[in-house]
Each structure stands twice: as C-alpha cells, then as structure tokens.
Amino acid sequence: MFAIIPDIHADYQRLILTLEGLGFRREQGSLGQEVWAHPDRWQAVFLGDFIDGGSENARVLDTVRAMVEAGQARAIMGNHELNALLFHTPSQGADASGDGWLRERNDANKKQHQTFLDEFPANASSDVAPPRDAHTREVLRWFMTLPLYIDLGPFRVVHAQWDPVAVAAVGARRPDGLLASQDLPEVANCAEGFGASADLLLKGMEIPLPLGETFIDFHEKPRDQMRVKWWADGGRSYRNMALSVPKPDVLPDTPVPELEDLPAFGTSEKPVFVGHYKMRGHPEVDAPHAACLDFPDTPCAYVWRPGDTRIAPERLRIF
Ligand SMILES: [Mn+2]
Secondary structure (H helix, E strand, C coil): EEEECCCCCCCCCHHHHHHHHHCCEEEEECCCCCCEECCCCCEEEEEECCCCCCCHHHHHHHHHHHHHHHHCEECCCCCHHHHHHHHHEECCCCCCCCCCCCCCCHHHHHHHHHHHHHHHHCCCCCCCCCCCHHHHHHHHHHCCCCCEECCCCCCCCEECCHHHHHHHHHHHHHHCCCCCCHHHHHHHCCCCHHHHHHHHHHCCCCCCCCCCCCCCCCCCCCCCCEEECCCCCCCCEEEHHEECCCCCHCCCEECCHCCCCCCCCCCCCEEEEEECCCCCCCCCCCCCEECCCCCEEEEEEEECCCCCCCCCCCEEEEC
C-alpha cells in the first residue's frame, strides 16, 4: 500500500494532519529518534516541494527525512528544492544574470525562499562560495539524494510533468534519476538538452497564447502564457489544455501549435501522480492515468492499493 502525499511547503501542521489522517503514528526509531510509521506497513510517497511558504522548513524536513531513512517513505525533488540548490550554488561564470549564483538573487527569488533562509542561512550575496552554514550545506546535500522521478511499478511519480522524452533524456545520463552536482549549471540554463528535460519534469510546460490573447490569473494578473494540462484527454485546444486558468472559456478553442509534435499522454498510459500546480477548490481526481494532488487549500493524499491499475476518485483522501 502506498500513500501519495503532495506539496507540504514547510507547513508542519499540514504534514501531521495528513500522516495522522492516513493512519501513520509516531514511533521510536532504532536510534531513539521519532519516526512516523504505518501499522499496516504503508509506504508514504512524497511528491516534493517540502520547503518555502510555511515557517517550519526544518521540522518538515526532519520528519520526512526520518521516514525516508527508516524505509517508511520515498520522496522526489520538487522545483522548490531545485531552486534552493541553484540559489546556494556559485555559478562559476555560467549564469545569465551574472550575479555569481546559479539562481539569481533578485527580490522575487529571495522572497519566495525567505522562510527557508530564516532557518537555513545563505552566504551573503557577495560571498560567492558553498554555504558557510553547516545545516544549510547538509540539507542541500539531502536535496541531491531526491530523484527527479520514480517508477514504483504500477504507477509513477514526478513533481510536475511526466514527459516520456524528458524522462528518457534524464535517465540516459542518470539512470537512478538523481542529479549530480556537475548537472546543476545545465539545469539552471535550461534552454535545451539535459537541463531543459530536468526543468520540464519539475516545472511543467508553459506555452504562449496566440498573439494578443491574455487571461486574468487567480492573482488578478494578466498573463499571455498558460500552464498545460499535459494529460488532458480529447482535443488539444488552448481551452481544453489550460491549467490554473480561472475561466478557460476565455481562451481560444483552436489547436495549440506547440503541442502538434508532442505525443499525447493517453488514458492507457501507466498512471502518474504530480504535485506542483496549486489547484483551486476541493481536491478531486478526474482522469484514470494522471492526477495532480496539489490542492493548497485542503490537505489530501491518494491511497494506492495492491492490484490497482487506474486512478479512481474513491481512493482520494481529504483531511
Ligand atoms: Mn509546490
């Protein structure tokens, strides 16, 4: 039995609510540490994005790490862990912004990462070197142990988009799905090849709308690009493929040219679970072969039972 758990974002209460709701309990580990385990030996599968947002990054990470180390959980990397790695890594001349770091230290990037920085200090921006703080160094090392995707047999997990070509490109170099530190500059400059593939798995595809078309997003901001529901069944129009668009009816009902060459992710594919997309409203799953579980307003998880082959609404648990 697997319990698939989406983005926690440093919200310890959400993590505990989810684990308790699923029936996990606190136990003493072999070294006296606290470990959450399930009486029926369920394994948790975390979809990444453990950090940023909430204020308890360290507590969330300690809890998840203890579960992974005790064999009670698997975990993949989210775009926030990737961003953290890039934020704290000197670029050695490889960055576009030229500020010395693989992720530019502008106000927006600092703000997004601030609660993590409060607990895991960064070097001063001018001190371009590996983190001086031992806890920061250590937790970044753990992020590097998180694979970009896992195939668990009957289903697969990735943070944002299961693109078979991108998975193959990452797997060709890194069969275990783990990034190596020498990959980070390529992932930071994600224009093509390996770096673009890794970036796509963790952030998903965005496509430009036809010239002149825009929509108003959930933060009331006009946008001329949209996220893509890459697993959508049926026509491949802007309207049908839109994700995180409040009123998809405003989008053109014409085919998306960028998707013409992309093989469809059809309903017969082995199921995939993702987080990432900050879905609005009450949690739901609406396709047999892919589900986004990231509903920030309501903690949820999906229980995969032995013998299951498709994603079914009755397996979704809401807390
Ligand atoms: Mn997220």
